[in-house]
Amino acid sequence: MSGSEHLAAVAAFQARFGELFTTNATLRAQHANTQTWLPNQPAEGVLFATDKQMVIDAVKLCQQYRCPIIPFGTGTSLEGQVNAPQGGICIDVSRMDKVLAIHSEDLTAVVQPGVTREALNQALRHTGLFFPIDPGANASLGGMASTRASGTNAVRYGTMKDVVLSLEVVTAQGELIRTASRAKKSAAGYDLTRLFVGSEGTLGLITELSLKVFARPEVVAGGVCAFPTVLDACNAVIVTIQSGIPVSRIELLDALQIQACNRYSKLNMAEQPTLFVEFHGSEAGVAEQVAMFASIAAEFGANEFKWSSDQQELGQLWKARHNAFFAAQALRPGARAYSSDACVPISRLAECVEATRQDLEASGMVATILGHVGDGNFHIILLVDLDDPVEVAKAEGIVSRISQRAIAMDGTCTGEHGIGQGKQAYLLEELGGAVAVMRTIKQALDPLNLLNPGKIFSERACS
Incomplete structure (x- = not known):
């Protein structure tokens, strides 16, 4: 968007939408990426859409002025999806909440x-x-x-x-x-x-x-189970899934992540690699699932599986899991917590996670491993000093190796975070010629490249 188009688009939005459109610098920055070491790249303005007709009108104005459009929900994405590298207008739909x-x-x-x-x-x-x-x-x-x-x-x-x-x-x-x-x-x-x-x-x-x-299931029950090593925990997950146990949740937290959760959420769990597990079903069905899982866990040296159907206890447990990012961040005050993910076929889970654990240990970086391991998806949370270029480069190398390791195991560089800006380098490596098909679809549906440009794969801006 040229300087004159920039001024014209902003003026048009101000005239059309009044107080629902803002160019306030703080609000613009809040609507750009803040979750990684990617730079914050705000749009020129933010529109708070309240209905679908506003979205339609806004898109048509952006078409008229060849202005990029960046959709925004709550801003929890992790790979720069809400950044505006080419400027433009951010359309915030959080008020469309019915x-x-x-x-x-x-x-x-x-x-x-x-x-x-x-x-x-x-x-x-x-x-x-x-x-x-x-x-x-x-x-x-x-x-x-x-x-x-x-x-x-x-x-x-x-x-x-x-x-x-x-x-x-x-x-x-x-x-x-x-x-x-x-x-x-x-x-x-x-x-x-x-x-x-x-x-x-x-x-x-x-x-x-x-x-x-x-x-809603008749019974919800769950608990925690600590293992001697991350490898043991992952192998227990593999056997659980391959045995057909209909587990509803099975989450891995390594020893350092458990330590962080204990401190942040005021818990008292054994600081060992741990699985958080939950089962849904009838009373008899859940009891059977629990017994089968406990038997498998014991085979891999786990501590006693402590479980409960008390919803207050389970709520506290899952709240701690949901706060794991913030708990990890507190391990190193002043550092930025950066989360990356990968996903592999379940049979390769233990191998991939263990190789990642060794990589992190060799790097000397403060980092935790956790994830939704029942479907082969795991995450790392790296604590990075963004003012230290050597440390940033080291962290980027770790993320690169995790992505390439997962791809080499017939997995994916991202199980759920998406490509955004941060993982474009691995998309072609993972999907090859399929990326050209994606580009063709993008060109057909958005020939001016106005919809969230610079995400998934880089495109030359159209004018």
Whole structure:
């Protein structure tokens, strides 16, 4: 966007939207990336959209002035997805936060994109239903669809690609389209829903989602189980999944992460590699699952599996897991916590995590390992002094090796964080010629490259 186009676009937005549009420097910075060592790159202005017509009007104005568009939900993305490297207008949909319909008999709900996962579950609380996708942060559902989020329940309930039935999307031309119906399956044409899920705002702006919801289980039980080594814990996970035990959550935290959680969340867990596990089902079914898992854990030298169906105890446990990022950050005050993820086939999990553990140990960096290991997905949290270029380079090397290691094991450089700006270097290595197909789709749907440019793969700005 040239200087004259910049001034004209900002003036047009101010005239059209009034107080719902701001150029305040603090708000602009808050709407850009703040979660990694990537630089904060704010848009020229932020529009607080309140309905789909505002989104349509805003996209059409951006088309008129050849102005980049950066969608924003709650800003919890981790790979620079909300940065504005070419400037432009950030469209914040957090005020589009209505649960539009709950179809209990169909096990579906229709929501605006700014509804958070916690808000949807609050709306569902009297229906006997719940929405299971839980990435930890209280993210917006539009953002979760855009990044194909998953989280702690993914091993049983899947990821966002599995629970989004249809989307309402504003295209780059300002046209409102619906990708599918609320039917649980369809063979009608291309699967446009899955095309937009995971596209990180590069193909369209989501204005409505139809989602699957699930019946609350009769019994929810879980607990923690400490192991001698990370390798033992991962091998227990592999056998658990291969045995067909329908575990709902199975999370790994290494010894340092447990130490951090004990301090931050005022817990008293053994500071060893630990699995947080949860089971859903009938009373008899859960009891059977617990017994089977406890037997497997014992084979790998685990301490006694302590479990409970007390919801207050479980709530405290999962709150500590959700606060793991902040707990790790507190291990090194003044450093920046940077989280990266990878995902491998379950049979390669132990090998990949152990190689990563050795890599971290050899580096001397302060870092923890944790993750949603039931589906082969794990994370590291690195504590990095951003003022030390040697340390930043060392951290970047670790992230690079994790990505390449996962790809070499027929896995992926990102299980749930997405590509954004931070992982573009590994996309071509992972998918090869498929990236050219992605570029073709992007060019067809957004020929001016206005929708979240510079994300997933770099494109030369069009004018």
